Amino acid sequence: MKILLSIKPKYVSSIMNGTKKFEFRRKIFKRKDVDTVVVYATKPIGKVVGEFEIKQVISDTPKSVWNMTAQYAGLDKLDFYNYFEGLDEAFAIQISKVTPYKKQLDLSELEDGNLRAPQSFIYLNG
Numbered sequence: 001m002k003i004l005l006s007i008k009p010k011y012v013s014s015i016m017n018g019t020k021k022f023e024f025r026r027k028i029f030k031r032k033d034v035d036t037v038v039v040y041a042t043k044p045i046g047k048v049v050g051e052f053e054i055k056q057v058i059s060d061t062p063k064s065v066w067n068m069t070a071q072y073a074g075l076d077k078l079d080f081y082n083y084f085e086g087l088d089e090a091f092a093i094q095i096s097k098v099t100p101y102k103k104q105l106d107l108s109e110l111e112d113g114n115l116r117a118p119q120s121f122i123y124l125n126g
Helices: 009-016 062-072 077-083
Strands: 002-007 022-025 036-041 047-060 090-105 121-124
Touching (some): 009 036, 009 047, 062 077, 062 090
Antiparallel strands (some): 002 121, 036 047
């Protein structure tokens, strides 16, 4: 199963070049069969730029997640803690096998053509 994730362009480039190996989320998908993330780079890019396989999803306190992922977080400690401020649980999607698309896609080229950029994520059929 694939999901479409909206990710800021500065983090997308780090994912695609392999320096960011974790994508952090305040909430996570419920389905256990999700194995691939399709990456939507938010504005100003506004395109689907590639995908990656999920190695694992880490769920723990923000402090524990930071301690496990800091070396390949792709963001600094202050940004990490600001993102998870007030939360007891943090999620880190471990990135594996990144595949940048040769041609970036508009959302209208996915599914039935009626997709909108998700606030967080949406499940994809294909």
